Amino acid sequence: MSKFEFPTSILSRPVYGVLEARAGHQHLMIADAEGAGAILDIATPDLMAKSHIIFILKGTDFADELRALNPARFYEGPSYAASVSRIQRVLQDASMGLQLYLAGTEGLMGQVQSEAMKVGIPHTAIQTEHRGSTARRMQCVHCKGITEDVATDPFQCSHCNLNLFVRDHYSRRLAAYQAVCIDAEDPGNVPAQKGLYE
Amino acid sequence: MSGAEKISVRVTEVTALNELVTRFRFESLDGSLLPTFSGGAHTVVEMKDGDVTRLNPYSLMSDPFDQTAYTISVRRDDEGRGGSLFMHNSVGVGDEMVISNPVNLFSLDLRAKKHLMIAGGIGITPFLAQIKQLDRAHGNWELHYACRSVALGSYIDYLTSTHPNDVNVYYDDQEQAIDLECLFSGQPLGTHVYVCGPKGMINWVRGKATELGWPREAIHYEEFLAPQPGKPFEVKLAVSNKVIQVGEQESLLEAMERSGVDAPYLCRGGACGMCETRVIDYTGNFIHRDHWLDDEGHSSGEKIMPCVSRFEGKTLVLDR
Numbered sequence: 001m002s003k004f005e006f007p008t009s010i011l012s013r014p015v016y017g018v019l020e021a022r023a024g025h026q027h028l029m030i031a032d033a034e035g036a037g038a039i040l041d042i043a044t045p046d047l048m049a050k051s052h053i054i055f056i057l058k059g060t061d062f063a064d065e066l067r068a069l070n071p072a073r074f075y076e077g078p079s080y081a082a083s084v085s086r087i088q089r090v091l092q093d094a095s096m097g098l099q100l101y102l103a104g105t106e107g108l109m110g111q112v113q114s115e116a117m118k119v120g121i122p123h124t125a126i127q128t129e130h131r132g133s134t135a136r137r138m139q140c141v142h143c144k145g146i147t148e149d150v151a152t153d154p155f156q157c158s159h160c161n162l163n164l165f166v167r168d169h170y171s172r173r174l175a176a177y178q179a180v181c182i183d184a185e186d187p188g189n190v191p192a193q194k195g196l197y198e
Numbered sequence: 199m200s201g202a203e204k205i206s207v208r209v210t211e212v213t214a215l216n217e218l219v220t221r222f223r224f225e226s227l228d229g230s231l232l233p234t235f236s237g238g239a240h241t242v243v244e245m246k247d248g249d250v251t252r253l254n255p256y257s258l259m260s261d262p263f264d265q266t267a268y269t270i271s272v273r274r275d276d277e278g279r280g281g282s283l284f285m286h287n288s289v290g291v292g293d294e295m296v297i298s299n300p301v302n303l304f305s306l307d308l309r310a311k312k313h314l315m316i317a318g319g320i321g322i323t324p325f326l327a328q329i330k331q332l333d334r335a336h337g338n339w340e341l342h343y344a345c346r347s348v349a350l351g352s353y354i355d356y357l358t359s360t361h362p363n364d365v366n367v368y369y370d371d372q373e374q375a376i377d378l379e380c381l382f383s384g385q386p387l388g389t390h391v392y393v394c395g396p397k398g399m400i401n402w403v404r405g406k407a408t409e410l411g412w413p414r415e416a417i418h419y420e421e422f423l424a425p426q427p428g429k430p431f432e433v434k435l436a437v438s439n440k441v442i443q444v445g446e447q448e449s450l451l452e453a454m455e456r457s458g459v460d461a462p463y464l465c466r467g468g469a470c471g472m473c474e475t476r477v478i479d480y481t482g483n484f485i486h487r488d489h490w491l492d493d494e495g496h497s498s499g500e501k502i503m504p505c506v507s508r509f510e511g512k513t514l515v516l517d518r
Contacts, residue, residue, distance in 0.1 A: 024411030026384070095383040097411040120311040122387015123414030 007197065014110065015054060015167040016095055016130040024099035027051040027197045029071075030112050031082070034132030035104025036062035042101075043069045052090065055107060056083055079179045080108055087112060091119045091160050103129045107137035107148060110175030123172060132197055139176040146176055162192045199461045201242060201253075205232065219320060219352045221259075221271045222295060235300035237328030238392075238420070241268060245468045251453070254281040257323040257421055257429055257468050258300055258395075261330040268297070271352060272279045273320040278424055279447055287329060304394065304420035304471050311388030316376065316403055318395020318513035319346065322353055324420060325394065329361070342376050344368040344399070364448040378406045381476040413457065416518040422467035423487055425449035428508045435459060435513045436478055450504035454518065459477040461504065461518055462482065475516050476503055482511010492505045 019038050021027075027040050028052050036055060041062065043051075043161075052073040055066050063076045077083035100116055102109040109184035111130045119122050135149040145159025151165040157179070183190050207330055211223035226232055239262070240255045256270040270418045289295070306313060313332060315325045331341050341361070345351035347369055357365040368374040382391075391412065393403040400419045400488050407417050427447050434441050435454065444453040451473055454461045464472035468488030477500055486496040488503035495501050502509070502516070 022411060060505055061419060091387065095389050096382065096416070098387060120309065120386075122309075122413050123416035124415060171307060177441050 003131065004197075006130070006134075010048065011169040012170045014106065014128075014170055014172075016109070016128045019101050019103060019129045021047050022099045023055065023129070025050065025097045026094060027099045027101065028054070028094065029101040029103070030054045030056075030087060030108070031102070032056035032104035032132070033058040033060045033062070035108070035129070036060070036066050036104075036131075038103035038129040038131050039071070039101070045070070048072070052092070054087060056104075058105075060099050066168040071181060074196060080111060083117070086112070086170055088115055091116060091121075094119075099182055100126045101129075102126060104131055104136065105133050106130065107135070107175070110137060110170075110172070110191065114175045117172065134198065137176045138164070138166065138179040139174055141178050141180055145176075147179070150179075151196055153196055154190060154193060157180070200460050201464060202301050204244075204296050204298055207268075207295055207297055207473070209289060209291055209295060211269075212289065215271065216350055218272050218350060218417065219273050220270055221424075222289065223260075223269045223283065224295065225267045231267055231388050233257065234265060236260045236302050236305050236442055237262050237331035238304035238324045238327055239300035239302035239327070240307060240324075240422075240465070243270070243285075244296040245284050245289075248350075249279065250280075250448075251455075252279070252281045252284070253466055254424070255465055257327070258421075259323040259326040262320065262327050263268065263330075263334065266282075268300075271320065271323050275424070279427060281424070282389050286482050290353055299484065301464055301470075304392070304418065305464055306337075306392075307389075307390050307416075307418065308335075310390035312386055312390070313337060314381070314385060314389050314391045315339060315341045316391065316393040316395070316399070317341065318334060318393075318399040319344070319350075320355075321395030321399075321420075325392070326353060326357075328392075331359075340364045340366070340388075342366045342381065344370065344374075344395070345374055347371040348356075354386055365491070378403065379410075382407060382410050382412070384460075390416045392420075394420045397421055403423045420469070421489070422469070423489075423506045424463070424467070425452070425506045427506075428485065429510055431434065431511070431514065432449070433509070435518045436515055437518055444508070446489060448506060449506065450502070454504060459518060463505055466505045468503055471503075472505055473505045475504055475518050476500065477502055477514070478513040478517050479513060480511065481513045482509060484509055 005023045019042050048069050048071045051071040053071045055076045082118050093139045135151040138147045140157040143160035147158040154163050162181045165182040168179040207224035210225045214223040240251050240257045242255050245252045260269040272282050274286045275282045286324040404414040438459045442457045444450050464470040471490040485508040
């Protein structure tokens with residue numbers, strides 16, 4: 001379950017690549033859970049000497065392996081919410097030439113990308129590599145509430161309880177896919193729930 | 199008619215700035231307001247010089263919101279094909295001319311947190327309009343302007359007196375040079391760099407920024423290529439069913455226009471891509487000079503940009 005090939009879809013759906021070391025005076029690497037593997041794959045002593053790793057455990061135990069790479073700075077946090085103020089501060093103080101590497105779940109990569117765009121990094125200049133869970137961060141288009149880690153389709157909105165269909169329509173600003181009521185015309189007529197990509 | 203919409207204008211001021219550069223002011227012939235534009239835009243000026251008509255692009259340097267007049271600054275090029283010499287020697291106050299609506303291939307990226315401008319010589323002109331635009335929006339910018347000497351530095355007094363803290367001038371004859379590495383280090387995230395000047399300077403700035411890890415999207419440049427003279431050659435235009443001769447001093451695009459073929463164009467400087475033309479058949483070598491096609495496009499033998507590129511050889515058949 002470490003690497004997953006997403007089926008091709010509409011233009012709105014983000015596409016992820018494979019991290020590679022790029023020229024720059026400072027490297028900011030942000031990963032969650034299995035995303036650690038993508039950093040381990042490109043780490044060299046030279047690169048690590050200029051790298052700041054922010055790792056979100058999400059219940060995994062990769063922190064020691066990353067720490068052993070001996071990056072210039074290392075931070076581990078239990079969740080994105082716990083790490084976001086640090087991420088914002090690091091981006092605020094950074095200068096041009098910073099390279100941003102994101103790895104792990106779509107929700108993590110999307111949210112950091114959105115923060116990075118706010119400080120002026122073009123989204124196309126941010127490297128991403130998907131690893132680990134394929135669950136999505138979804139926004140209910142009706143109540144606007146966000147439901148994290150959605151792994152099934154349809155699912156129930158965690159805010160307004162509507163039955164929602166998982167779409168590939170994505171918002172970079174919100175870092176969320178859009179979810180639409182599936183039984184609006186015929187309340188209660190909800191297709192059987194299945195896992196995403198099944 | 200190809201190209202941007204045309205405007206009939208009268209020359210209302212001709213001001214010599216120094217030995218090489220002269221400024222021209224255009225107002226619309228019928229007294230109507232000119233379109234507003236965005237900083238970095240150019241206009242294509244039609245020059246009727248006897249039998250020859252040249253169309254040269256010049257950056258607009260006036261306030262983009264001033265609709266009463268446009269101004270351009272023309273640097274005299276004694277080695278060129280004569281467009282700038284015609285402007286300097288033959289155009290005077292009161293003359294009627296035709297210019298195009300403004301076209302912008304060097305616009306500011308307004309998502310930038312800061313605009314870092316680097317100008318060389320006459321490359322200062324688009325920045326004059328951009329600075330006026332940014333001042334109105336309270337934009338964050340700084341200018342680094344390299345020129346040959348105090349005597350040849352156009353608009354230095356204006357720039358340094360109106361923006362003493364944002365304008366940095368470097369004189370070649372005093373051996374002052376932009377310390378690019380130092381300038382680039384420590385620029386806040388979201389800075390975009392813009393460069394306009396000689397080819398060497400553009401390559402230097404783009405190369406250094408890329409080397410230091412600046413994203414491609416944050417590097418902007420403008421270089422107008424003037425068509426270069428070359429050996430005459432013959433071209434068959436398949437759609438128009440014409441065989442035309444391209445003279446030594448004219449471009450392929452100009453030769454097509456002279457023959458009554460309405461070929462598309464916009465910048466006439468190898469940058470915008472509008473005049474891209476499909477090659478049907480050829481025997482010989484292309485002399486590609488544009489920076490629109492990539493290396494693959496240049497070596498494919500399938501496309502040519504007639505505004506600046508030429509051909510040497512026996513046969514060239516174009517889909518035009």
